Amino acid sequence: MPELSVASDFRVDTDSGLIAPARLCLSPNRDARPEPVELSMIVVHGISLPPGEFGGTEIEALFCNALDWDAHPYFDAIRGMQVSAHLLIRRDGELLQFVPFTERAWHAGESCFRGRPRCNDYSVGIELEGEDDTPYDDCQYRVLGSVIAALIGAYPGLSAREVAGHCDIAPGRKSDPGPAFDWLRLYDAIGEQKESSST
Numbered sequence: 001m002p003e004l005s006v007a008s009d010f011r012v013d014t015d016s017g018l019i020a021p022a023r024l025c026l027s028p029n030r031d032a033r034p035e036p037v038e039l040s041m042i043v044v045h046g047i048s049l050p051p052g053e054f055g056g057t058e059i060e061a062l063f064c065n066a067l068d069w070d071a072h073p074y075f076d077a078i079r080g081m082q083v084s085a086h087l088l089i090r091r092d093g094e095l096l097q098f099v100p101f102t103e104r105a106w107h108a109g110e111s112c113f114r115g116r117p118r119c120n121d122y123s124v125g126i127e128l129e130g131e132d133d134t135p136y137d138d139c140q141y142r143v144l145g146s147v148i149a150a151l152i153g154a155y156p157g158l159s160a161r162e163v164a165g166h167c168d169i170a171p172g173r174k175s176d177p178g179p180a181f182d183w184l185r186l187y188d189a190i191g192e193q194k195e196s197s198s199t
């Protein structure tokens with residue numbers, strides 16, 4: 001039987017590495033995690049394409065190597081970039097999965113968490129559709145808190161203490177999810193999920 005989390009509206013199947021409900025758009029930008037590895041951190045990101053514009057399909061196109069590089073001057077600057085994340089939470093709260101948690105997504109780049117390099121090896125990468133200085137949407141906090149609670153319930157190496165921003169693991173190089181991201185609000189959202197699961 002797959003191990004199912006009861007700590008959330010979302011369910012994680014540790015056999016397939018998939019979360020439900022989510023829209024699955026498998027990214028080719030993924031590979032095997034090094035063995036043996038325990039999932040031991042979650043990286044929160046912010047992304048918008050073009051920067052500052054929300055609501056389009058460009059992020060999923062980028063992660064699936066289907067972005068039209070000629071469609072916008074910014075895209076030309078990132079031409080050929082092969083990246084992904086496990087999950088994306090859009091502004092309306094829709095959850096997309098690009099990479100199973102059993103595999104390595106290419107989201108962190110050169111990075112280090114508490115002295116441990118190569119965060120992609122052992123982390124789950126979650127992108128929020130957003131921008132450093134624009135408040136994230138209420139529903140994104142709810143979905144993110146719920147998703148993280150489900151992940152914590154499914155993987156013993158994860159906890160609310162093992163969640164960091166891309167800016168924290170690649171300081172000076174990355175700034176997302178930015179000053180607009182409210183960490184206390186995220187901790188509250190994770191805590192609410194845990195409380196509701198224990199009542």
Ligand SMILES: [Zn+2]
Nearest residue numbers: 045046166176
């Ligand atoms: Zn990032």
